[in-house]
Amino acid sequence: MAVAQQTFEQLKTAGLAEIDPEIAELLGREADRQRGQIELIASENFTWPSILEAIGSVPTNKYAEGYPGNRYYGGCEIVDEMEELARNRAKELFGAEHANVQPHAGAQANMAVYFAALSPRDRVLGLSLDHGGHLTHGLKVNFSGKLYEFHHYGVARETMMVDYDDVLARAKEVRPRLIVCGGSAYPRAVEADRFREIADEVGALLMCDMAHFSGLVAAGLHPNPVPYCDFVTSTSHKTLAGPRAGFVLCREEHASKVDRANFPGMQGGPLMHAVAAKASCFRIAMTDAFTDYPRQVRANADALAAGLVDGGFDVLTGGTDTHLVQLDLRATDWTGLAAQERLEECKLTANRNTVPFDERPPKVASGVRLGTPAATMRGFDEHDFREVASIIGGALQDDPDVEALRARALALCDARPLYPGFRGYTSYAAP
Ligand SMILES: *Cc1c(COP(=O)(O)O)cnc(C)c1O
Numbered sequence: 001m002a003v004a005q006q007t008f009e010q011l012k013t014a015g016l017a018e019i020d021p022e023i024a025e026l027l028g029r030e031a032d033r034q035r036g037q038i039e040l041i042a043s044e045n046f047t048w049p050s051i052l053e054a055i056g057s058v059p060t061n062k063y064a065e066g067y068p069g070n071r072y073y074g075g076c077e078i079v080d081e082m083e084e085l086a087r088n089r090a091k092e093l094f095g096a097e098h099a100n101v102q103p104h105a106g107a108q109a110n111m112a113v114y115f116a117a118l119s120p121r122d123r124v125l126g127l128s129l130d131h132g133g134h135l136t137h138g139l140k141v142n143f144s145g146k147l148y149e150f151h152h153y154g155v156a157r158e159t160m161m162v163d164y165d166d167v168l169a170r171a172k173e174v175r176p177r178l179i180v181c182g183g184s185a186y187p188r189a190v191e192a193d194r195f196r197e198i199a200d201e202v203g204a205l206l207m208c209d210m211a212h213f214s215g216l217v218a219a220g221l222h223p224n225p226v227p228y229c230d231f232v233t234s235t236s237h238k239t240l241a242g243p244r245a246g247f248v249l250c251r252e253e254h255a256s257k258v259d260r261a262n263f264p265g266m267q268g269g270p271l272m273h274a275v276a277a278k279a280s281c282f283r284i285a286m287t288d289a290f291t292d293y294p295r296q297v298r299a300n301a302d303a304l305a306a307g308l309v310d311g312g313f314d315v316l317t318g319g320t321d322t323h324l325v326q327l328d329l330r331a332t333d334w335t336g337l338a339a340q341e342r343l344e345e346c347k348l349t350a351n352r353n354t355v356p357f358d359e360r361p362p363k364v365a366s367g368v369r370l371g372t373p374a375a376t377m378r379g380f381d382e383h384d385f386r387e388v389a390s391i392i393g394g395a396l397q398d399d400p401d402v403e404a405l406r407a408r409a410l411a412l413c414d415a416r417p418l419y420p421g422f423r424g425y426t427s428y429a430a431p
Helices: 008-013 021-035 049-055 077-094 106-117 143-147 164-174 192-202 214-218 252-262 272-285 288-310 336-345 373-377 382-395 402-415
Strands: 098-100 123-127 149-153 178-181 205-209 231-235 246-250 324-328 351-353 367-371
Touching (some): 077 098, 077 214, 077 272, 098 252, 106 231, 106 252, 123 164, 149 164, 192 205, 288 373, 373 382
Parallel strands (some): 205 231
Antiparallel strands (some): 351 367
16 A cells, blocks of 8 residues: 555556555545535636646656747757747737746736836735735735735725726826736726726836636637736636636737746746646637637626525625626625635535625625636536525525525536546546
8 A cells, every 4th residue: 555565667657546545535535525515716617627637747747947949958849839839829819919828826927027027116006905906916925015015996985896086096196117907806897998098197017917807808708908908917727717827918028028037037947737738728718619608607697696686685896797796794794704604514615705895804704705617617507506696595594404505505516517527536537
């Protein structure tokens, strides 16, 4: 059983279950967990089997510091082709002049842009974290908040939407070098064109962080920020449904600065298996078949929001333009934390989130952030999401029948199996 008892020959040929039964068992349990609950975390998704195959592939063995045609290692001629495909597909998909597909994840994509555009202590204006921003948009304990002087704009109290007059007023006051738009818990469309006008008025550069909604942009269901921004950053694992990774799009004039900021500025060798998987995810996102998926994500988000409102709940801004619905519990006795725990007992996974002007601390919060990308990937439609809204309504009663609610959630999971063709946790047929 133990690795020490295996021969070198066995190590070179055996599969994971044989080499490390402990981790194999945990992977199997994690696959079962993903299958056996309704995933409503707005930033999560279930990627395609083809992407799992690419991300588990042999370029993990390859060092490729540098960029295609200009590497610090030999033997890069094939990974060069992979990265070229990834870059060209990203540019084509989003209409960008330049793409850097090396950032390991979304936080690194943002870091690459900040390193390219800013000097330490430069002023930046971004969406306030407690109004839906992201930790890389100036949280004090994050590198962004430590290296740069971040200032924040917020949403209007009456509409809970970005108040562009306030953004302009703050921008005139702060005179930022860079304005950042986009966030992690903002249910409405990010109007990059309006941010561009403000950036031009104060002579700032503009970055859009579309980490959450890039899959909607790819399908033409959210305005594309690329034409209006100097820089656009994204993850590939949220609505874009690809591997866990990040990328940067930018104007040609910023291309070499972004590339140098990423390497040698802050990363070493790129994860070429992830680059290969990103290339495939961009290819998938260019197909008509993909477009059906974000369309359903949007329809499901509208159905979820409507179902919650019909059930007597408040949702932030009254609805959504995206995949994301913020349940606002301030009018109830529920905290976000208590609601998250109750939903989990009913096999619904979500995360508590502050709502703007929240009086509770982030660890307790007064909201729950919900999203439709993951459940949509396993086949949920509007009817299913009406049922999800009804289960949530039942769960957040005083004395609910948790057993019955859990059974309803599990019935939905059974009807919409996740990765039905898999043997256990992997798309590879077991030998
Ligand atoms: C998720 C997210 C990121 C960071 O992504 P990681 O891959 O977790 O580093 C950055 N910005 C926004 C707005 C996000 O939602």
